[in-house]
Amino acid sequence: MTPIVRRHGATLAGFAAVAVALFAVAPSVLSTFRLSLLGQFVCFAMVAVGIGLAWGRGGMLTLGQGVYFGLGAYVMAMHMKLDDAGPGGVPDFMQLYGNGEVPLWWEPFRSPVITLVAVAAIPAAVAFVLGWAIFRRGVRGAYFAILSQALAAAFAILLIGQQATTGGTNGLNGFRSFFGYDLFDPVNKRMLFFIASGALLLMLLAAWQLYRSRYGELLVAVRDQEQRVRFLGYDPALVKTVAYVIAAVMAGIGGALFVPIAGIVSPDDVGVVPSIGFLIGVAIGGRATLFGPALGALIVAWAETSLSESFPSMWTYFQGVLFVVVVAFLPRGFASVSALWRRRPTPATEPAPQRQEATV
Amino acid sequence: MSMTADYLELSDVRVEFDGFRAVDGVSLTVLQGDLRFLIGPNGAGKTTLVDAITGLARAAGSIRFGRTELLGRKAHRIARLGVGRTFQTASVFEDLSVLQNLDIAAGAERGPVTMLRARGRTPERIDETLETVGLTAHRDLKAGTLSHGQKQWLEIGMLLVRDARVLLLDEPVAGMSGEERTRTGELLRRVGADRTVVVVEHDMDFMRSFADSVTVLHAGSVLSEGSVAEVQSDPRVQEVYLGTAPTDAANDSDEAVA
Ligand SMILES: Nc1ncnc2c1ncn2[C@@H]1O[C@H](COP(=O)(O)OP(=O)(O)O)[C@@H](O)[C@H]1O
Ligand SMILES: [Mg+2]
Numbered sequence: 001m002t003p004i005v006r007r008h009g010a011t012l013a014g015f016a017a018v019a020v021a022l023f024a025v026a027p028s029v030l031s032t033f034r035l036s037l038l039g040q041f042v043c044f045a046m047v048a049v050g051i052g053l054a055w056g057r058g059g060m061l062t063l064g065q066g067v068y069f070g071l072g073a074y075v076m077a078m079h080m081k082l083d084d085a086g087p088g089g090v091p092d093f094m095q096l097y098g099n100g101e102v103p104l105w106w107e108p109f110r111s112p113v114i115t116l117v118a119v120a121a122i123p124a125a126v127a128f129v130l131g132w133a134i135f136r137r138g139v140r141g142a143y144f145a146i147l148s149q150a151l152a153a154a155f156a157i158l159l160i161g162q163q164a165t166t167g168g169t170n171g172l173n174g175f176r177s178f179f180g181y182d183l184f185d186p187v188n189k190r191m192l193f194f195i196a197s198g199a200l201l202l203m204l205l206a207a208w209q210l211y212r213s214r215y216g217e218l219l220v221a222v223r224d225q226e227q228r229v230r231f232l233g234y235d236p237a238l239v240k241t242v243a244y245v246i247a248a249v250m251a252g253i254g255g256a257l258f259v260p261i262a263g264i265v266s267p268d269d270v271g272v273v274p275s276i277g278f279l280i281g282v283a284i285g286g287r288a289t290l291f292g293p294a295l296g297a298l299i300v301a302w303a304e305t306s307l308s309e310s311f312p313s314m315w316t317y318f319q320g321v322l323f324v325v326v327v328a329f330l331p332r333g334f335a336s337v338s339a340l341w342r343r344r345p346t347p348a349t350e351p352a353p354q355r356q357e358a359t360v
Numbered sequence: 361m362s363m364t365a366d367y368l369e370l371s372d373v374r375v376e377f378d379g380f381r382a383v384d385g386v387s388l389t390v391l392q393g394d395l396r397f398l399i400g401p402n403g404a405g406k407t408t409l410v411d412a413i414t415g416l417a418r419a420a421g422s423i424r425f426g427r428t429e430l431l432g433r434k435a436h437r438i439a440r441l442g443v444g445r446t447f448q449t450a451s452v453f454e455d456l457s458v459l460q461n462l463d464i465a466a467g468a469e470r471g472p473v474t475m476l477r478a479r480g481r482t483p484e485r486i487d488e489t490l491e492t493v494g495l496t497a498h499r500d501l502k503a504g505t506l507s508h509g510q511k512q513w514l515e516i517g518m519l520l521v522r523d524a525r526v527l528l529l530d531e532p533v534a535g536m537s538g539e540e541r542t543r544t545g546e547l548l549r550r551v552g553a554d555r556t557v558v559v560v561e562h563d564m565d566f567m568r569s570f571a572d573s574v575t576v577l578h579a580g581s582v583l584s585e586g587s588v589a590e591v592q593s594d595p596r597v598q599e600v601y602l603g604t605a606p607t608d609a610a611n612d613s614d615e616a617v618a
Contacts, residue, residue, distance in 0.1 A: 215475040221453040228451045233439035233468030
């Protein structure tokens with residue numbers, strides 16, 4: 001066996017399992033409709049991988065990832081609307097609610113290349129500016145959580161207010177094609193699912209490399225002892241901003257792929273409620289583990305859909321109870337249950353001696 | 361590195377908290393190779409002085425390391441200039457191994473590419489440091505499982521591994537057993553020979569055994585300074601520590617002090 005297989009056998013097996021489940025099992029057992037649904041959840045899972053990095057490893061309680069999901073989603077949706085309208089054309093809803101003209105800031109998104117770049121670059125830029133400003137001032141913990149949540153709320157309100165340019169409460173929908181591919185063709189729907197699954201796998205691989213890297217170790221150090229890291233010559237604000245930006249990019253890509261799969265993006269997908277929803281999946285799956293956040297997001301989204309199909313009003317309560325149970329009894333999520341089983345005896349160490357106060 | 365010896369020079373350093381002067385006009389000079397102890401009763405301002413030097417507390421006056429003014433710089437910049445500190449309560453990264461702790465300490469100058477890769481072979485500097493602080497056998501243990509004394513050694517190791525030129529140690533032997541104290545003192549003597557070291561300490565026995573020179577801080581100001589013997593025979597020091605000037609000052613044991 002090569003050293004990498006020996007040392008990382010369990011992780012590699014995890015990747016293989018995710019790949020088989022997404023690329024072989026799911027497409028053969030699920031209907032086109034269900035597969036599309038799973039594709040949407042896969043997009044949520046991408047957001048979750050980013051939250052696992054920022055929150056699980058970096059300790060930043062990111063309660064506003066809907067913003068970055070939404071930025072990616074709206075960029076993609078604007079492109080698809082313009083694409084459907086044809087060269088120089090005006091999207092249908094603008095003729096309905098607006099003055100029948102495409103606003104200037106929409107124009108760049110006619111270009112597929114600019115769109116693809118912007119899907120990652122706009123969330124990255126926003127996250128960098130915000131993150132740097134916030135972390136440099138030492139804003140942490142609950143203050144950061146509240147701030148990021150307020151951001152999500154403000155973003156949703158902004159979108160709702162701009163009906164003529166963002167579709168308002170309805171959001172953007174009614175897409176017919178995705179970079180020239182007909183969205184009503186089941187083959188293309190399947191292709192979109194594979195693209196999303198591939199993107200999720202790549203993000204998991206990226207997260208794995210980050211966790212193994214020196215940066216990953218430093219991020220944990222910043223999470224646990226920010227002050228100490230500072231006195232070793234690092235700028236903790238920079239360390240945290242990097243993780244925050246990566247998480248935003250993952251959320252942006254998830255949002256961008258969500259749009260063609262779901263066929264709609266609206267303020268309901270980006271505000272406070274979905275932002276908290278992302279976090280709950282991560283908490284349940286195990287925020288500091290590699291696969292936990294993505295699995296948690298998939299499971300929670302799946303449970304939400306099944307439960308709300310049968311008991312429409314129950315889901316919110318169920319989600320709340322689940323969250324409380326996990327936070328209270330399994331702070332590391334369900335992933336820690338398996339860790340308990342596998343727990344090997346740690347090398348014997350002397351207990352730390354009591355601090356003597358004799359000299360005071 | 362410069363050929364001339366390093367030194368740390370504080371002049372008229374003041375730190376205020378809402379009008380309260382925790383450090384009130386401290387001037388002192390510490391030379392390389394001179395193991396300096398900073399003592400004084402609780403609340404004298406020792407920790408605040410270390411905070412001022414390392415950029416944690418906002419201060420007035422002047423704090424120079426060689427020719428470089430430290431005041432006004434950000435904490436991580438001061439650290440990069442070679443000024444390292446430990447904290448009164450051991451603050452290692454408990455979730456990381458001893459090796460990872462040292463590797464992080466060694467790496468503030470690493471570029472992005474190195475940072476994004478996993479560590480390959482253990483850097484030689486880290487092996488040497490593990491040897492110096494006596495933690496070679498514990499390198500793969502989580503730092504959180506170390507004893508209190510071992511954590512303090514790891515903290516000192518984290519300064520050595522990045523070759524800090526100034527070491528500011530805030531009560532490094534508090535809570536240590538007698539044997540651990542002796543080992544710590546010997547370690548400080550060894551690493552202090554070519555560094556500028558300030559040890560904040562309460563323990564008089566420890567100070568007597570290892571200090572080259574002593575500065576006594578009281579109510580934010582320097583009360584006395586000199587060799588161990590000079591400071592101990594200073595009636596003002598005896599007054600601060602014991603309320604009166606005792607006749608048997610030499611007999612006071614560590615629990616009577618501070
Ligand atoms: N952040 C702070 N805000 C207000 N007062 C402080 C702060 N830090 C320290 N002090 C006060 O400054 C004085 C010196 O404290 P400190 O430097 O911790 O003393 P020492 O380390 O010598 O025991 C004490 O009276 C303490 O209460
Ligand atoms: Mg103190």
